[in-house]
Amino acid sequence: MRSLRPWSMLMLLSLALGPLTGCKDKAEGAEAGEGKAGKNDAEPKETEPAEPSLDELLAGHDYPLLIWSIHTVQLDYFDKSRFDPKGQVLAACDYLGLHTPEFFAKAEGETLEVTVRSQAKSFPLTGLGKLDDAAVLLEQILAFTVEILALEGEPLHELEYAAINGFLGPLDPHTILLTPEENAELGIKTRGSFGGIGAEIVARDRRIVVMRVLPDSPAMKAGLQDNDVILEIDGQSTVNLSTIDAQGLLRGPVDTDVELAISRRGERKMVTITRGQIAIPTVIAEMLPDRVGYLQVTTFQEDTAEKLLEALQGFQSTGDLAGLVIDLRGNSGGLLAQAVGILNQFVTGGELVIVHSALGREHQDATKEIVVPMSVPVVTLIDEEAASASEIVGGSLKHLDRGVIVGRSSFGKGTVQELRKATPYGRELALKLTIAEYRVAGDRKIQSIGVIPDLQLLPIQLLDFEGVGRYYDLERFERQRERARTAHLPSASHDAHVAAEAAMAQRGPSLRYLAYGPGGPATPTVGDEEPRQMRDPEIR
Structure with missing residues (x-):
């Protein structure tokens, strides 16, 4: 050797x-x-090499x-x-x-x-x-x-x-080797907490921009503000730094300091932030007028079903609900078990999710105990970024006749992945492997098609430039779905019956509505630069 x-x-x-x-x-x-199958043959077969x-x-x-x-x-x-x-x-x-x-x-x-x-x-x-x-x-x-x-x-x-x-x-787009950095980021999303400063950032125009400072976070206490441009992190320039790399520099052990050089409306400032334990909010609850509960589910992490149950119990502690809105827009998914746990709080019977793999067909049935009475109407909001576990919740609520789906067709990710961990070179990474296709209630495929809403919402966004606006249609959102990805898995779109049904559904009821940009009618800006909307190639 x-x-x-x-x-x-x-x-x-x-x-x-x-x-x-x-x-x-x-x-x-x-x-x-293979050996067992060979015993049933009339003529003994030559044993294949092990x-x-x-x-x-x-x-x-x-x-x-x-x-x-x-x-x-x-x-x-x-x-x-x-x-x-x-x-x-x-x-x-x-x-x-x-x-x-x-x-x-x-x-x-x-x-x-x-x-x-x-x-x-x-x-x-x-x-x-x-x-x-x-x-x-x-x-x-x-x-x-x-x-x-x-x-x-x-x-x-x-x-x-x-x-x-x-x-x-x-x-397929989901079978990949996760680098140590990507594996660590996935772990944070699943656990729902990490040591950091509590600010959402994005790489834009070769710099790192603060999109939102979380309430009561270390960043807010230190004086960091929305739209601040981060110039340096602990002395390292952020020029051409990716969002992931910047996150890695900002995160670290709790009670350690990170020093930022920022630009705020053209003025350079220094900000020192002591990192804290940052919890990713998985469920945001609010009681709307007329006893209508609103639940935004941002991700499906280890405690999502538990947090949603707590929110429902909080609603019901002050009186009966007249209705419930579940907002899954922008939720890219997470843990399958949490999706099933949420469905069990609304549905009394039926198959919630069906998994088809090399092992055959497996399914998860609903429990009989529910938290939300069947008399309470449920509306679920979805969009083209709602994927995976979000599609399980939305699709099963729709096809079990437990709720009305409103929004735009979901992403269309109908596959199950499994992580295989390894620790080469002293750092843990993972192979993410597609092992099965899942379907929602009624054994309905969603791969590449998604969940079709009962009522489609198409926004018209007015900007603060005279004669300029965004007029959205179905094609505008198409690029963000599974079927627009390289090597997406064929499934529902290649099934003639399913494809025809989906095409009919796309021609269903739709509603156009007026939508303002972030922060109201005014166009948000970053520092002294031109408004973000004007860099949209479809507007130009």
Whole structure:
């Protein structure tokens, strides 16, 4: 066996002793199933070679993370008909070319010519029967590239991440390798809390802009304001800094300080903020006039169903509800169990969610105990950013006749992902793998179609420029949905019956309404720059 890089051996041990045990067990289970089927044949069949163990699979590889990721997808991906080993290698090379300018690859027939700087090497594209075969070829390409570029440390790891995600890209938008930073961000969203300053930020015009300062947050106590432009974070310039990178600098252990240089209406100021425990509000509750309760669900994290129950009990403690509005607009989803927990507070019976996977059909039924009486009317608000768990709640309420759906068609993400954790290079990352398709009540597909509202709302937004406004229509929102993504999974849109039903629903009742921009009729501005609306290409 050839010698391994030192970091490669450490990573191999990390993978072999950790999350890959589950993959090994699944592989052995599939083996046993094939053996059992063979016993029923009249003629004994020659036994197929056994799948290699995990240790055998990873042994001798310089890039075991790449080998493990692709092998895990080969074993557990829910739709293996989408596999294209050769095509995925070429996609990975295209992605590497975008990631690393010195890398160029061109396929001619059954040969792939790879050029890194001035060095070229040919790789055969034959014999790629399985994803595992493609993984070995991609590892060889990666090794050649690293040798020429002399990469080490984080740049080397980033190149490996790029190769993996380029290879997985043609499968679907949700099967990806999450980098340590992305994995940590997902964990924060799921847990619902982190150490930070309590401000929403966005990268705009090569700077970091404060969009909103949360009430009673460390940022508010230190005097940070909406629309402040952050120039430096602990002495580091924010020029060309991404939102994620800026978040990483602003977050940190509770009770530690972070020093910001900001620009407020052209004046430079210094602000020191002591980080605190920031809780992401998952449910925002308000009692509207005439005893109508309003519940905005911002995400589906570990305590969402519990928080919604507390809000409902608070409403009912002051009298009976005349109606309820559940606002799921902008909610990209979260934990499936929390969606089911919320539905159980409204629905007395029926299937709430159905999951179709390689294991068959599974479903979750409603419990009989509810919190909101069936006599209380429910309206659910959705839009093109409502996805996943939001679509489970909205779709099941609609198809179980428990509520009216108002807004715009939802995102259309009808798949289930599973996280496979690994700790290479001393930092935890995760492979997010699509393992199943879910459907809402009535076994209705939503993948690529979404939940169709009973009443569609289309806004007209007037700006403070004479003769200028935004006139929204269905096409304007189309780019934000699942079916507009590269390699989205075909499902409902490719089912003639479902597609026809969805097309009819899109021609249903609609209502245009006048909508002001953030903060009322006045156009919001950032510092002394031009109004944000004027940078919209569709207005220009």
